[in-house]
Amino acid sequence: MAMDRKPRPIVDLTASCACGAVSVRLAGKVLSMFMCACEDCQKASGTGHSTIVLARPDDVTITGETRSFARPANSGATLTRSFCPQCGTPIAARSSRAEQLLMLPAGLFGSATEWYAPNQLIFARSHREWDEIAADLPRHDTYRDPGALM
Ligand SMILES: [Zn+2]
Ligand SMILES: [Zn+2]
Numbered sequence: 001m002a003m004d005r006k007p008r009p010i011v012d013l014t015a016s017c018a019c020g021a022v023s024v025r026l027a028g029k030v031l032s033m034f035m036c037a038c039e040d041c042q043k044a045s046g047t048g049h050s051t052i053v054l055a056r057p058d059d060v061t062i063t064g065e066t067r068s069f070a071r072p073a074n075s076g077a078t079l080t081r082s083f084c085p086q087c088g089t090p091i092a093a094r095s096s097r098a099e100q101l102l103m104l105p106a107g108l109f110g111s112a113t114e115w116y117a118p119n120q121l122i123f124a125r126s127h128r129e130w131d132e133i134a135a136d137l138p139r140h141d142t143y144r145d146p147g148a149l150m
Helices: 039-045 106-112
Strands: 010-016 023-029 032-036 050-055 060-063 067-072 078-083 090-095 102-105
Touching: 010 106, 023 050, 039 050, 039 090, 050 106, 060 090, 102 106
Parallel strands: none
Antiparallel strands: 010 023, 023 060, 032 050, 050 102, 067 078, 078 090, 090 102
16 A cells, blocks of 8 residues: 655654643554545535544554544545544544544644645545645545545
């Protein structure tokens, strides 16, 4: 599964939601970094795209109570998003298309993300022109390889 041309860093990061009730530790290899402009990500982020760190669930420890919401995504998969029930900060998301992968919002980790470099924009078919994306970032209408996991 060759998802990247860029290096995939090994990180050990801990972040918390806005109110501090939920903390997230990511300790392991970043599998991929991408942006997604699907309409579900637009609703969840309140802006034009989500900015995702893809990780193995085994490398992620979530402490504190979260709530989750599952809905059918544009891809046809079921997308389950979890968030802090007190402050609403998005914590993680998982797709039924790839249960062995966990999507974490890059912004959750604040200034500790200098290593972050997205490699693609997926679901560019619903990208909005007002949401400025680097011109040299590869864009895919849906997934880069619609037959693959991500
Ligand atoms: Zn919170
Ligand atoms: Zn999306």
